[in-house]
Ligand code: PLP
């Protein structure tokens with residue numbers, strides 16, 4: 001059987017991780033995979049996570065199965081964190097999933113069930129796994145313009161022009177905040193126009209939120225998602241706890257489906273439960289329970305928010321430092337966009353050949369599309385990167 005298999009293209013970001021590990025230069029700098037790193041290059045377990053895990057180990061009395069949708073308290077806590085009171089709770093169906101990726105996969109399977117002919121629209125560019133999973137499921141895929149190569153900001157006119165051509169019932173995948181891979185995000189006014197455009201064509205928004213708290217703050221990063229949630233009869237939202245709780249390997253995420261009314265929400269919930277059952281039955285519980293413990297305990301929650309703020313402000317500081325260094329060294333303000341971008345990533349906007357020069361000559365690893373993980377930097381390596389960018393003639 002296996003002899004019939006074809007080779008699969010490897011994930012570029014994960015291959016880069018391997019290449020970085022194999023490089024024996026001690027000056028190497030890893031700006032590849034989207035994992036947060038502190039100034040010493042470590043990805044620590046957050047304080048509140050450690051404490052929640054300690055309590056769980058001490059107090060948990062059973063590991064028996066939860067429900068197919070996961071622990072209902074997790075859904076309540078996550079809906080509150082992301083949507084606050086934007087939408088009536090009775091209109092929201094939700095399932096716990098293995099990470100944000102599991103939620104994306106289940107959302108796309110939901111489209112296959114509910115609207116098999118619908119085209120899925122993704123930004124150009126987007127997180128590579130979006131297109132990969134859509135194609136794997138055999139769903140029609142199209143791209144809308146998103147990134148303006150010249151300014152390294154959002155190509156807003158192009159985006160609106162393309163979204164105006166979406167057919168009724170098509171699904172439009174949007175990054176709720178901290179766009180991956182570009183770091184460029186619409187303003188709240190622009191979000192209003194995006195929403196008006198999608199309402200006009202009667203599209204179904206599908207929001208991917210993987211970095212809440214990494215951009216402008218927990219509430220600020222949820223603003224676009226809340227606006228969308230309030231504006232459409234049906235919305236899907238895939239949220240990940242990997243980054244903002246630092247629990248990458250626990251595989252903790254949630255898919256929310258906003259329905260027209262409570263009856264439709266019950267039907268949606270039953271179908272989401274069905275999809276969990278078809279794919280893996282009960283979703284992982286440990287990470288979800290850690291998240292619920294933190295979000296529902298005021299002291300733990302305050303400590304988590306404080307540590308997340310330190311993380312966020314650290315990345316903002318590095319952005320500013322890098323933009324300043326580049327302004328001085330290049331004697332030009334063309335890199336100021338780095339300070340305007342939000343989240344873990346910025347797309348530098350250079351060629352694959354220049355990215356390769358940075359890797360070969362300077363041991364600086366970024367994804368071939370010139371996406372850099374800002375958290376891979378520290379105060380000492382920012383000037384080294386800035387000089388390398390100038391030396392490479394970027
Ligand atoms: N969506 C985007 C845009 C991402 O960058 C990620 C990456 O971590 C995810 C979803 C899903 O992450 P995970 O499956 O690790 O929770």
Ligand code: TYF
Nearest residue numbers: 011013014032033034129180
């Ligand atoms: O974009 C990133 O780097 C993160 C981590 O197959 C990641 O989202 C990268 C590739 C992948 C899964 C997660």
